[in-house]
Amino acid sequence: MSSESKRIDDGLEAAPVFEAAGPEVRxxxxxxxxCGAVAFPRREVCVRCAGPHRPRELSGAGRLHSWTRLANPPHGFDGELRYGCVDLVEGPRVLAPVADAEPAIGVAVQAVPGAGRHGADGFRFEVRDA
Amino acid sequence: MREVFVAGIGMTPFGRFPDTTIEALGRQAILAALEDAGIGQNDVEVAYAGHARTGRLHKRENGVGQLCCWSAGIREIPIAGVGNFCASGSTALRETWMAVGSGLYDVGLAIGVEQLSKRPEGGQPLTSDGMELEGELGFTPPAFFALAARRYMHTTGVDPAVLAQVAVKNRRHASLNPYAQYRSPITLGEVLGSPMVADPLTRLSCCPTSDGAAAAILVSREAAERLELDRLVRVLSSSLASGGYRGDDIAHLDLDHRAALAAYEMADVGPEDVDVAEVHDAFTICEIIHYEDLGFCPMWEGAAMVQSGDSSLGGRLPVSTSGGLLSRGHPLGATGIAQAHEVVTQLRGEAGERQVEGARIGLTHCVGGFVTSDAAASAVHILAAA
Structure with missing residues (x-):
C-alpha cells in the first residue's frame, strides 16, 4: 500500500488498527x-477487569459468526457489499466486509487487504479452507 | 422513589413532514399533552427533551427542549436535552420520572422530537453515531440487524417469510392507529418482494424515515390531588442499561435482557403479567429477538409468537399495537414517548378498535446505538392502570 493512499483509520484512532503482512492483514x-481479555482495536483500560492493556498483534484469523449482503451500501461504496461479523481466534469480534458470496456460518476466515469507503486501504475477510 | 403517574399524553401524527419544523412538531405534542392532562403551562416544573439527530440535521445539537417549551409558552423552568440514540425519548421519560419520583419536582414534562425527512442522504440507511471506524468498512444499522437475522435463521431454521409476518402484523395494527405513518395493510408477498436492503431484510422489513413528536406529563400523587387530575397511569418502573461488550451471540441483545430484568424487579411483576407491549421493532427480526430478551417467550422461540398470533391484537400478549416502529414510524427521539403514549392509551381503555381488552400492565422498550459491536442503550418502562 502506498504511503500516500488514504487508510480507513486515518484520523479516527490514536494508532493504526491494521497492517499488511504479505497477502494477509494483521x-x-x-x-x-x-484477566487475559483481548481487544480490537487497541485500548488502554480493560472493559472486563479495568486493568491496563498492552498492545498485541492479532493474527486476523477467525470464524464467521454471521454475514449479509448490503444491496444499499453506505455512501462511498459501489454496488453490493458483502459484510460479515467475525470472531477472531484471539477473542474480539470484528464487523467488516467479506470477500466470498454465500459463505457458511462458522467457516474459518482470514483478514486480507481490502477497500473501505472511497477505496481507502482497509481489510476484509476471506474464507480459508481448513 | 415515590409513586409517579402519567397524567397526560400528546403526540403529532408520525410521517414525512418536510415543510414543518422541529419547533412546530414539539409545540403540537406539548400542547396536546397539557390539554390531555388538563393542566396549564405554569403547572410544569421541569422538562427533559429527547432528540438524536437535531444537531446534524437542524443545527440544534442543544436547546431543542427550550425551543419547543418556549414555543408552547413554557419559560424559566429547568430544561435539559437528552441524547441517547434511539432511546433518547425513553431516556427523557426516565429523567422526568426520576425528577418527580425523587421529590424534587411535582409536575414534569417529557418530550421527544425528530425530523428526519430533511436529511440529505435520503434513501440511504441512517448512519450510527460512534461507529466511525466501522462505518469506513461499510457498517450501517440495517447491516447489524441483517447479521442478527441470518444468525437467528441459522440457529432456528426459521425462514425470511416468518420474519416478514412481523411487518404484516404491525401494519395491520397501524391501520387502526390514526397517528401511524403507514396505515394501508400489506401482504407477506409485498414485504418479501420489496427491494432488498440488507439480506434477508427488505425495505418493508425496515422502519421508515419519520418526523414527529410526542410528550407526556408526569406527576406525583400530591400534584394529582392538588390539580384534580384523573385518568392516571402509574409508572411501576424504569430501567436503563448499556452494553456489556462481551461478543455474545449477535441474535440476542444482552443489555435488553438486563434492562428487562431490572424493570420487572423494580415493578415486582414478571413478563407473564404484561398485557400489552411496545418494543423496538426497527427491523422485523428485532421484534422476535425482543420477545425473547424481554422474557415474553423462551429463547429461540420468538418466531412462534408471531406465527401463532400470540403477539397480534386478540392474542396472548399483543405487541406493537400502535403499529410499532415499522408502521407507526420511528422519529428517533420521539419514539420512546410515543410508545408510552400507546401504552397509556391502552391502559386507560381509550384505544378504540385496537383496544387490548382488560389491559392492566403495559411495557415499553427502546434500544439504540452501537459501541464497538454491541448495542449502546436499552430502556424499559413498565406502566399500570391506576
Whole structure:
C-alpha cells in the first residue's frame, strides 16, 4: 500500500488498527495481562477487569459468526457489499466486509487487504479452507 | 422513589413532514399533552427533551427542549436535552420520572422530537453515531440487524417469510392507529418482494424515515390531588442499561435482557403479567429477538409468537399495537414517548378498535446505538392502570 493512499483509520484512532503482512492483514489490538481479555482495536483500560492493556498483534484469523449482503451500501461504496461479523481466534469480534458470496456460518476466515469507503486501504475477510 | 403517574399524553401524527419544523412538531405534542392532562403551562416544573439527530440535521445539537417549551409558552423552568440514540425519548421519560419520583419536582414534562425527512442522504440507511471506524468498512444499522437475522435463521431454521409476518402484523395494527405513518395493510408477498436492503431484510422489513413528536406529563400523587387530575397511569418502573461488550451471540441483545430484568424487579411483576407491549421493532427480526430478551417467550422461540398470533391484537400478549416502529414510524427521539403514549392509551381503555381488552400492565422498550459491536442503550418502562 502506498504511503500516500488514504487508510480507513486515518484520523479516527490514536494508532493504526491494521497492517499488511504479505497477502494477509494483521489486526492491531491489545490484551489484559491480568484477566487475559483481548481487544480490537487497541485500548488502554480493560472493559472486563479495568486493568491496563498492552498492545498485541492479532493474527486476523477467525470464524464467521454471521454475514449479509448490503444491496444499499453506505455512501462511498459501489454496488453490493458483502459484510460479515467475525470472531477472531484471539477473542474480539470484528464487523467488516467479506470477500466470498454465500459463505457458511462458522467457516474459518482470514483478514486480507481490502477497500473501505472511497477505496481507502482497509481489510476484509476471506474464507480459508481448513 | 415515590409513586409517579402519567397524567397526560400528546403526540403529532408520525410521517414525512418536510415543510414543518422541529419547533412546530414539539409545540403540537406539548400542547396536546397539557390539554390531555388538563393542566396549564405554569403547572410544569421541569422538562427533559429527547432528540438524536437535531444537531446534524437542524443545527440544534442543544436547546431543542427550550425551543419547543418556549414555543408552547413554557419559560424559566429547568430544561435539559437528552441524547441517547434511539432511546433518547425513553431516556427523557426516565429523567422526568426520576425528577418527580425523587421529590424534587411535582409536575414534569417529557418530550421527544425528530425530523428526519430533511436529511440529505435520503434513501440511504441512517448512519450510527460512534461507529466511525466501522462505518469506513461499510457498517450501517440495517447491516447489524441483517447479521442478527441470518444468525437467528441459522440457529432456528426459521425462514425470511416468518420474519416478514412481523411487518404484516404491525401494519395491520397501524391501520387502526390514526397517528401511524403507514396505515394501508400489506401482504407477506409485498414485504418479501420489496427491494432488498440488507439480506434477508427488505425495505418493508425496515422502519421508515419519520418526523414527529410526542410528550407526556408526569406527576406525583400530591400534584394529582392538588390539580384534580384523573385518568392516571402509574409508572411501576424504569430501567436503563448499556452494553456489556462481551461478543455474545449477535441474535440476542444482552443489555435488553438486563434492562428487562431490572424493570420487572423494580415493578415486582414478571413478563407473564404484561398485557400489552411496545418494543423496538426497527427491523422485523428485532421484534422476535425482543420477545425473547424481554422474557415474553423462551429463547429461540420468538418466531412462534408471531406465527401463532400470540403477539397480534386478540392474542396472548399483543405487541406493537400502535403499529410499532415499522408502521407507526420511528422519529428517533420521539419514539420512546410515543410508545408510552400507546401504552397509556391502552391502559386507560381509550384505544378504540385496537383496544387490548382488560389491559392492566403495559411495557415499553427502546434500544439504540452501537459501541464497538454491541448495542449502546436499552430502556424499559413498565406502566399500570391506576
Amino acid at each position: 489486526l492491531l489490538g491489545s490484551e489484559c495481562p491480568r
